[in-house]
Amino acid sequence: MSALDTLASKLAEDTIKAQKELGDERIFMEVSAVLGASSQSLEEAYLMEVRIRMSEEKGRAFLVNKVKTARAAAAAKTETPK
Template sequence: MSDTITNLAAKLAEDTMKVMDETGDDRFFVEVGVVLGAASQSLEEAFLTEIRVRMAERKARQFVIQRLTDHRSKLKAIEKQ
């Protein structure tokens, strides 16, 4: 895939995620994908990949943070005993 497509897809995904965060519309990326698909299937595929990667990273990061929070809570409970 060309650098141009990759760069454009990454920037568009970043901007789309910002809109999703601000509006609370977690499916907005689907609408953007439809618009892209009508104009460029290559850019649509690259964009959707970028979105999936970002969403997966967020979910994994939330998991990691929750695990650490739980661990620290357990340690505090033990220390209070």
């Protein structure tokens, strides 16, 4: 992993933590603007890392909800008297 990738990954991780703590899921755009003013390469790598993490979180939440719904439906079937 290059220094660029390492820095972008760590900054993306820290940004997402800050977004959750502050309740503002658009902070990554502000950080991106700051990066873009001095390093387009770091900005692009950072945005890719943020998008990957945010997408993974959404995908995981979808999967967890899908499994919960299926388990609840299965439990309701087995609990329903015949």
